[in-house]
Amino acid sequence: MRFIFKTRYDQDIDLAKHDGHRFWYGLLFIALLAAPWLLPEYWLAQLTFVFIYAIVAVGLMLLAGFTGQFSIGHAAFMGVGAYTEAFLAAQGWPFPLSMACAMGLSAAVGVVVGLPALRVKGMYLAIATLSFGFIVEEVLARWESVTGGNAGLMVQRPALFGWTLEGSTAFYFLCLVCVAGSTLAVLNLLRAPTGRAFVAIRDSEISAQSMGIHLARYKSMSFAISAALAGLGGALYAHQIQFLSPEQFGLVQSIDLVLMIVIGGLGSIHGAFFGAVFLIGMPQLISMVKDYLPTAIGQATGLQTVVYGVILIAFVMLEPMGMYGRWLKIRTWLELYPFYRRGMFKRQKTFQKSERLK
Template sequence: MRFIFKTAYDQDIRLAKHGGHVFWYSGLLVALLFAPWVVSEYWLAQLTFILIYGIVGLGLMLLAGFTGLFSIGHAAFLGVGAYTEAVLTNAGVPFPIAMAAATALSAAVGVVVGLPALRVKGIYLGIATLSFGFIVEEVFARWEGVTGGNAGKHLKAPEMLGWKLDTGESFYFLCLVLAIVATLLILNLLRSPTGRAFVAIRDSEVSAQSMGIHLARYKTLSFAISAALAGLGGALYAHKLMFISPDQFNILQSIDLLLMVVIGGLGSVHGAFLGAIFLISMPQVIALAKDWLPDAVGQAPGLQGAVYGLVLIAFVLFEPLGLYGRWLKIRTYLQIFPFYRRGLFKRQKSFQKSERLR
């Protein structure tokens, strides 16, 4: 097992805690850079979707996992970014400006939606964001002059500095760069006083307020940053599909996003990408499993929803820390074997949010 002897306070806030982090993350980066020449076009497209959903997941993870504010209408921010990108790009606005505008407009909408969070929380906040999601979906369907209504809206390939991103490889590299930048921004934000204030609010609003943390300001800021990342992901999502319609940003999409961060592991940056991998790969696994199942089960229309529900229930009951929590247990087992004992992680069942001992 690795023990890190710390001699300075800044060692607690370093991005790379030790040489192992540098080695493994560098290896991951090299693998992602060479992916277009290793995997097929289909799997490269799936990897691109994982990066896009990872960006959106980072925003929702910041909101739900680190601030403790749950949103059941997060697909609305995804849709705002997608439609803003579509309208501006088709109007001839350069791609970088359109993408920045989509991110900024989504952040502004997030501020508006974050205002109810100042007075409600828990299930009531979820109901408020759910209602907002329904309203935005209806606006997309009815505002035909701008959004195209239920007929949808087509997009052209993005172009930046004379470079047309009309191939899967070029668009993949764009998503990879933006995913890395978004991850570094979130990691640095969490190391800052603002990120620590988010965590304090998640643990106890009363304690945070007693320490001088302005609840209204930080809750609204969390909603704005989360919505901005969702808007950025929505802009990339729209260009990847080249066509968007209101039914792509409905309540089912919001549930998928929330499912992504819960299964990935709340309160973990890694969990955003692990959840994105789950969200993209699970339909592929279900499609492959249908050939081995009886026709009465494999051809059932609600099979995917049933599998998602069972997986979510299983994680809530047996692994509340998600995929990343399971990985931490496996890593600890390998590090301290044969001294691992069964109840080592039993404490996680005795607390809900913080690292407080009971």
């Protein structure tokens, strides 16, 4: 097991805790840079989708995992960002400017949606965000002059000051830069007083308010930042898929986003990336296994939904910390072997907030 002897206060908030982190993350970054020359075009496109969904997952993780404000309508923010980007790109706006507008509009909508969070929480907040998702989907379907309605809308390739990003490799690097910048921004935010205020609100709103944290301000800020990242992901998604329709940002997409952070591991940035890999990789795995299953099962229309449901139930019951929590336990077991205790990783009993007061 690694023991870190800290001699400076800065070591407590360093992004990389030790040289091992720097080595492995550096190796991962080099591998991602070399991916366009190592992977076929199909798998490069799938990795690009992982980056796009990871951006959205990081934003939703900030809202749900670190602030405790659950949203079941987060796909609506993706839709706002995607259609804003598509409309401005058609008008000839350069990608950096249109992307900033997409993020800004999504953030503004996020503040409006976050207003109910000042009065309600838990299940009631989830219902409010779900209702907002239905409203946005209906607006996208009815505002045909801008969105194209149910007929859909074609999206142009992103242009950077006269230079069009043609080909999958150029767009891959654009998504890599965006996901790296978004992740670093959120990590630094969590180290700042603002991020600590988010965590305090998640743990106990009453305690946070008693320490002088302005609940309305920080909840609205969390919604705005999360919606802005979802808008960024939506803008990149629009250029990647090159065709938009309202049903792409409906309830099913919102459930997929919630599923992504729950299975990845709530309360960890790593969990957002694990969840994005799961969301993109699981359909590919199911399609590869279909041929080896009986025809009645392999050709069933709801196979993917059933698999997702079973996996979600299994994680909630057996591993509530998600994929990242399981990896932490495996890593700790390897570090301690053979000096581990038999019951070290047994799931501990959890209590509701109301039960902690008894």
